[in-house]
Amino acid sequence: MNTPDTTAPSHDHQQCVKQALATAEHLCTQRGVQLTAIRHQVLELIWESHKAVKAYELLERFKPLKSAAKPTTIYRALDFLIAQGLVHRVESLNAFIGCRCSNRHHDQLLLICKLCQEVEERTPAGVLDALTQELEQAGFTAHNKAIEIRGICHRCAGQAVPEK
Amino acid sequence: MNTPDTTAPSHDHQQCVKQALATAEHLCTQRGVQLTAIRHQVLELIWESHKAVKAYELLERFKPLKSAAKPTTIYRALDFLIAQGLVHRVESLNAFIGCRCSNRHHDQLLLICKLCQEVEERTPAGVLDALTQELEQAGFTAHNKAIEIRGICHRCAGQAVPEK
DNA sequence: GCGTGTTTGAGATGTTATAACATATGCCCT
DNA sequence: AGGGCATATGTTATAACATCTCAAACACGC
Numbered sequence: 001m002n003t004p005d006t007t008a009p010s011h012d013h014q015q016c017v018k019q020a021l022a023t024a025e026h027l028c029t030q031r032g033v034q035l036t037a038i039r040h041q042v043l044e045l046i047w048e049s050h051k052a053v054k055a056y057e058l059l060e061r062f063k064p065l066k067s068a069a070k071p072t073t074i075y076r077a078l079d080f081l082i083a084q085g086l087v088h089r090v091e092s093l094n095a096f097i098g099c100r101c102s103n104r105h106h107d108q109l110l111l112i113c114k115l116c117q118e119v120e121e122r123t124p125a126g127v128l129d130a131l132t133q134e135l136e137q138a139g140f141t142a143h144n145k146a147i148e149i150r151g152i153c154h155r156c157a158g159q160a161v162p163e164k
Numbered sequence: 165m166n167t168p169d170t171t172a173p174s175h176d177h178q179q180c181v182k183q184a185l186a187t188a189e190h191l192c193t194q195r196g197v198q199l200t201a202i203r204h205q206v207l208e209l210i211w212e213s214h215k216a217v218k219a220y221e222l223l224e225r226f227k228p229l230k231s232a233a234k235p236t237t238i239y240r241a242l243d244f245l246i247a248q249g250l251v252h253r254v255e256s257l258n259a260f261i262g263c264r265c266s267n268r269h270h271d272q273l274l275l276i277c278k279l280c281q282e283v284e285e286r287t288p289a290g291v292l293d294a295l296t297q298e299l300e301q302a303g304f305t306a307h308n309k310a311i312e313i314r315g316i317c318h319r320c321a322g323q324a325v326p327e328k
Numbered sequence: 329g330c331g332t333g334t335t336t337g338a339g340a341t342g343t344t345a346t347a348a349c350a351t352a353t354g355c356c357c358t
Numbered sequence: 359a360g361g362g363c364a365t366a367t368g369t370t371a372t373a374a375c376a377t378c379t380c381a382a383a384c385a386c387g388c
Binding site: 198200202232234236237240244258 | 334335336337338339344
Binding site: 092120127139141143150152157 | 278306
């Protein structure tokens with residue numbers, strides 16, 4: 001299987017990655033935390049595409065770079081990257097994606113395509129405000145507000161799709 | 165550990181369970197599908213509380229009833245119950261809860277308390293409408309719209325809570 | 329009672345994630 | 359330089375979650 005790695009036919013993914021890594025470096029410096037070699041490499045692997053990537057898949061891809069890598073190696077790097085807001089965990093897939101919002105506020109909507117596996121991040125004020133209001137009414141103190149929706153993205157929907 | 169099993173101090177959980185099971189029986193009959201002994205017992209176990217319950221925890225609790233039970237036994241029953249809309253899978257916990265809405269439309273908000281583990285279902289029109297609109301704008305065809313929010317419920321927040 | 333589809337039994341295996349403990353590395357302080 | 363501390367990594371093992379496969383039992387319409 002060799003599906004394209006980019007979010008849109010026209011998008012310059014090199015640029016995407018470059019920017020993500022630059023932002024990461026900048027934020028870590030600013031915060032006085034270490035974006036070590038391992039963490040940097042894992043982040044880079046995650047950014048290879050906009051698809052959600054599994055931990056053990058990262059491990060496989062990481063091994064050529066560092067053959068001693070173990071699950072723990074990956075999970076620790078992921079923990080760090082998530083804590084810094086550089087990566088999202090996609091709960092409904094047990095997988096991970098690079099985060100574009102690049103701060104520690106992860107209030108957002110994730111649109112997860114079942115066909116191309118790509119995940120789009122959105123921060124729709126309307127939905128999030130309504131949610132905040134609802135939570136307040138319920139007296140519920142939220143620790144995270146990531147909304148994950150699975151379905152078919154507009155690009156895949158536009159194509160002749162196999163029944164699934 | 166022995167935390168109370170009910171959602172509110174005052175609520176009659178017996179009644180809760182009874183109703184859930186009656187509804188389940190009714191719906192299955194209506195739909196011509198079999199709510200077999202195993203499925204019924206698993207559903208009953210899930211309804212023992214409003215806490216999300218893990219598959220292997222169900223397995224342990226199910227074994228006294230049927231010592232031959234294997235993971236497959238539980239997962240098959242769960243698959244059935246989920247397909248019938250009688251149970252929700254809580255993605256962010258890898259766990260399951262009984263569903264009160266009792267139909268196959270699972271568009272809703274789940275409020276998951278980190279302290280008491282209870283899960284409250286809500287169907288806030290404001291949030292769901294805003295979401296529907298946003299998805300339409302994004303050209304995204306959603307297959308499920310379960311929103312899972314983790315945090316602290318109003319009951320737990322009202323108590324002297326240990327720092328967490 | 330017979331065939332067909334559904335449900336269950338049984339065992340193995342696959343996948344995801346963490347625990348527990350040892351070792352290294354960088355940095356501040358004296 | 360040497361000691362103490364915090365952070366990061368290495369290493370091994372295991373826990374926790376989920377599925378596959380193949381065969382046997384069962385329900386039900388004919």
